Amino acid sequence: MKLLVFAHVPPPFHGQSFMVQQLLDELHGDESIELFHVDSRLSRDVDDIASASLRKLALLLGYCIKAVWVRLRCGADHFYYVPAPGLRNAVYRDWIVMLLCRPFFRRTIFHYQASGVGGWLETEARGWERWVSRRLLGRPALSIVLGDFYHEDAAKLSPRRIVTVPNCAPDPCPDYESRLKPAQQARARALGQAGTFRLLYLSLCYRDKGLFDAVEAVAKVNARLRANGLAKRVQLDVAGKFYLPEEEAEFNVRLGQADLIDSQGPLVVYHGFADEPKKRELFAQADAFVLASYYEFEAHPVSLVEAMAHGLPVITTRWRILPELFPTGYEGLVDTKSPGQIADRLEGFLGRTDEAGLRDRFLRHFTRRAFGENIRAALLALENE
Secondary structure (H helix, E strand, O other), X not given: OEEEXXXXXXXXXXXXXXXXXXXXXXXXXXXXXXXXEEOOOOOOOHHHOOOOOHHHHHHHHHHHHHHHHHHHHHOOOEEEEOOOOOOHHHHHHHHHHHHHHHHHOOEXXXXXXXXXXXXXXXXXXOHHHHHHHHHHHOOOOEEEEOOHHXXXXXXXXXXXXXXXXXXXXXXOOOOHHHHHHHHHHHHHHHOOOEEEEEEEEEOOEOHHHOHHHHHHHHHHHHHHHHHOOOEEEEEEEEEOOEOOHHHHHHHHHHHOXXXXXXXXXXXEEEOOOOOHHHHHHHHHHOOEEEEOOOOOOOOOOHHHHHHHHOOOOEEEEOOOOHHXXXXXXXXXXXXXXXHHHHHHHHHHHOOOOOXXXXXXXXHHHOOHHHHHHHHHHHHHHHHHO
């Protein structure tokens, strides 16, 4: 198989670009798949992602010309593409790519890293937009989705086949058993009497990702601990870039209020964007992880996979695919927009470690090796059709 990957890698860094890099790294040197890559980066940074401009249009046209050149020069006849979520400007971008590139390729493969385009077609798209979308985007040879929840959304474009391939992360702590686990257990034992339980939020700083719910939950749980006369505290470490300036301003004002400050200092600490060394440091210090998302286009957050890899108890929502990532009956699931429930789970996790086996679940389902095996099987099955 000769596969052209038309997708961008970091920078900017986000879940989609990270996973494209994982795909390229995993398939590099594979004897059964000859790989070609057009790095179709349009945005300078995270703030630039949702905008439209003539600069981006010119870049996109150039990438399409390069893709067609690779097809004609090198014989790459399978076109791999990451479709947009249900956002009008992004869908229009997909139209341009499919109009210019798809006629030259024998098979088109969609790998969804965001949800919602199928729902958008049914509920928000104008009649002519639905017609154009189905003409240009319809009937791909293969649609790869991140979980069974998204089959219905992908089916709106009538793919010939749909397969589930969960996202992955390289194991960030292969020395977990000898280094991180003993430290986590020691902190949990010490917290039986007193101390600080550190909760980590590492994602895009955005209300719909559950950031403000996590902040309110920390205020609530600390108020309960003080009311019960316990010498324990919960500190929320926040890492990531803010999506909206007005939310950053609101966040900063909230952090200065009395219920988020105690005698030892702030109960919420903002670390800004975390590079790899800082991210490793924060995960190593954390006792639990929170991502109480209700983001409209939430797909398969890599940060949750990384938290599982670090053996952290995780608090997340019963939203879209997220429950699929965890064992049946997992106690860390909460309803959306429910700071009180997050506070309840935090109280329950105090003094405990990974009793649900999330580290083991990562090793079974979400390593790059598992991802590579699944993605190869899905791609090479096309050769047998």
